Amino acid sequence: MSTIRIQNLSKRFEDNHLVLDKINLNIEKGDVYGILGLSGAGKSTLVRCINGLETFDEGEIYFNDELLCSSTKKIDHSYRRRIGMIFQNFNLLQQKNVLQNVALGLKFAHDADMIQKAKEAIIRVGLQDKMYAYPSQLSGGQQQRVAIARTLALNPEVILSDEATSALDPDTTNSILDLLSELNKDYGITIVMISHQMNAIERICNKVAIISDGTIVEDGPLQEVFLNPKADVAKQLIYSSHIHTQMSDEQSIRILFDGNLDEPIIANIVKDCDVLVSILYADTKIVKGKVYGQVLIKDPESSIESDKVKQYLTAKNVKFEEVKHA
Amino acid sequence: MLNHFFLADVSAGQIFTGLGYTVLMTFIATIAAYLIGLPLGVLLHLTSKNGMLENKPVNLVLGIIVNILRSVPCLILVVICMPWTRAWFGRASGEWYTILIPLVMATFAFVARIVEQSLAEVPAGEVEAARSLGATNFQIIKNVLIPESRSGLITGFVVTLVNVIGYTSFAYNIGAGGLIADIWTFYSKNTADFMTQFTFWLMIIVVVVLVQVIQELGALIAKSVDHRRKFKK
Numbered sequence: 222m223s224t225i226r227i228q229n230l231s232k233r234f235e236d237n238h239l240v241l242d243k244i245n246l247n248i249e250k251g252d253v254y255g256i257l258g259l260s261g262a263g264k265s266t267l268v269r270c271i272n273g274l275e276t277f278d279e280g281e282i283y284f285n286d287e288l289l290c291s292s293t294k295k296i297d298h299s300y301r302r303r304i305g306m307i308f309q310n311f312n313l314l315q316q317k318n319v320l321q322n323v324a325l326g327l328k329f330a331h332d333a334d335m336i337q338k339a340k341e342a343i344i345r346v347g348l349q350d351k352m353y354a355y356p357s358q359l360s361g362g363q364q365q366r367v368a369i370a371r372t373l374a375l376n377p378e379v380i381l382s383d384e385a386t387s388a389l390d391p392d393t394t395n396s397i398l399d400l401l402s403e404l405n406k407d408y409g410i411t412i413v414m415i416s417h418q419m420n421a422i423e424r425i426c427n428k429v430a431i432i433s434d435g436t437i438v439e440d441g442p443l444q445e446v447f448l449n450p451k452a453d454v455a456k457q458l459i460y461s462s463h464i465h466t467q468m469s470d471e472q473s474i475r476i477l478f479d480g481n482l483d484e485p486i487i488a489n490i491v492k493d494c495d496v497l498v499s500i501l502y503a504d505t506k507i508v509k510g511k512v513y514g515q516v517l518i519k520d521p522e523s524s525i526e527s528d529k530v531k532q533y534l535t536a537k538n539v540k541f542e543e544v545k546h547a
Numbered sequence: 548m549l550n551h552f553f554l555a556d557v558s559a560g561q562i563f564t565g566l567g568y569t570v571l572m573t574f575i576a577t578i579a580a581y582l583i584g585l586p587l588g589v590l591l592h593l594t595s596k597n598g599m600l601e602n603k604p605v606n607l608v609l610g611i612i613v614n615i616l617r618s619v620p621c622l623i624l625v626v627i628c629m630p631w632t633r634a635w636f637g638r639a640s641g642e643w644y645t646i647l648i649p650l651v652m653a654t655f656a657f658v659a660r661i662v663e664q665s666l667a668e669v670p671a672g673e674v675e676a677a678r679s680l681g682a683t684n685f686q687i688i689k690n691v692l693i694p695e696s697r698s699g700l701i702t703g704f705v706v707t708l709v710n711v712i713g714y715t716s717f718a719y720n721i722g723a724g725g726l727i728a729d730i731w732t733f734y735s736k737n738t739a740d741f742m743t744q745f746t747f748w749l750m751i752i753v754v755v756v757l758v759q760v761i762q763e764l765g766a767l768i769a770k771s772v773d774h775r776r777k778f779k780k
Binding site for chain 2: 272273274298299300301302304305306308310312313314315316317318325326328329330355356357368371372375
């Protein structure tokens with residue numbers, strides 16, 4: 222059963238520009254689903270369609286297999302409480318303190334226990350010392366925690382995150398991402414996270430969709446998409462965030478670690494091929510004892526050596542590809 | 548004795564009585580103007596472009612009504628309102644309350660604009676966040692738009708009060724009294740030498756002090772209820 226299913230969703234802006242073009246997306250319960258795209262790709266519009274902050278022209282969105290909204294059916298207020306949202310600019314009410322902000326959704330729902338539930342949510346995000354502080358007295362990271370507590374207090378099934386960490390520094394970003402990841406694990410809250418930051422998506426998502434010019438160009442499990450992006454935009458997004466170089470015309474070889482490679486491959490290239498390779502970039506991590514990631518090596522200048530390395534890698538059944546940096 | 552400096556027709560007691568009427572008519576008229584102008588300003592905001600209830604025709608019609616009312620000179624309104632005042636109070640002139648209806652008529656459209664402006668300063672993101680928390684439109688008005696813009700609303704209220712104090716000068720024309728009308732009366736009886744009369748200047752100083760006190764007190768309250776980031780230090 223999918224928690225959120227988006228079917229053939231299309232949207233045009235007033236100037237007739239097609240922002241979203243027949244989007245299909247299936248988000249399952251417990252997913253941390255990343256939607257990655259460059260600015261203007263339509264990802265923010267897409268996520269705002271899910272809780273009805275935007276309307277759309279064609280298609281349907283289903284929530285737990287029930288029709289949530291469509292081009293003709295407006296979303297019901299009560300569903301908004303089950304689908305929380307956090308924003309890039311936090312959007313806390315500036316004239317209300319932390320407790321009042323967190324209790325806001327409960328107040329809208331006429332919840333008799335609102336103070337108690339709000340306090341619990343504040344404690345859960347670790348801001349028990351700031352209960353009566355005003356947003357202007359909090360750091361960005363703390364404000365985003367309040368925003369998370371505000372949706373958490375309503376006990377949501379889904380949290381939509383609209384570039385929630387884009388305004389934060391790297392350390393704070395990670396702590397917010399980890400908090401979201403914990404909420405996903407502890408309460409089974411499905412998270413839909415849009416971002417233009419590859420690192421943010423990579424840190425907590427299990428699935429990812431890459432959106433470009435209003436269409437989904439690639440989607441699937443995170444490792445699959447990130448280790449071997451096929452679409453040009455996907456490659457651009459995934460490599461550019463990792464490699465900031467001026468390697469203008471340089472040719473390199475990207476070796477993929479997909480969990481099946483169990484040998485010191487670089488050392489072996491040097492030993493077995495007798496070719497000295499230089500590593501341009503490496504990013505690997507060990508998940509459940511297996512190595513995932515990628516290593517980028519400079520393609521040897523002599524074509525003999527280069528072919529030797531490629532043949533060796535092929536023989537060893539190692540996934541690799543040639544990459545040319547523009 | 549202070550009265551020694553006064554002409555026979557104006558005493559210190561009369562100045563205080565005049566001040567009392569000015570304050571009374573100003574506050575009652577302003578509060579009444581807000582009873583009409585506040586909902587109207589909210590409606591103007593909601594129906595404006597990208598507003599929660601965006602509605603061009605309604606916004607246009609309300610806007611035109613407000614603009615017309617704002618452009619009619621107050622003195623004309625005083626005359627136009629006389630039949631209503633008579634119907635309501637049984638007389639159209641000669642008592643302090645006979646100026647109330649014209650003051651309200653001259654002010655509520657101004658209030659509507661000022662309220663609309665204050666509400667427009669609430670960041671759209673805050674309204675969106677409230678919507679994403681399941682708020683109804685009415686809950687957004689009550690819990691987000693008005694409380695979030697309260698500092699601006701208080702400042703607007705003060706600006707309106709000062710405006711209405713100015714409008715109370717037209718009380719002179721229908722004999723409704725108040726300190727500013729008294730200044731006119733004093734002038735009309737002493738056209739030759741009013742500039743050298745202590746009484747004249749004293750009455751003006753009292754009006755200036757009244758405006759100052761209202762303005763400063765309002766600014767103080769507006770600041771004390773504002774929890775937004777303060778850049779000054």
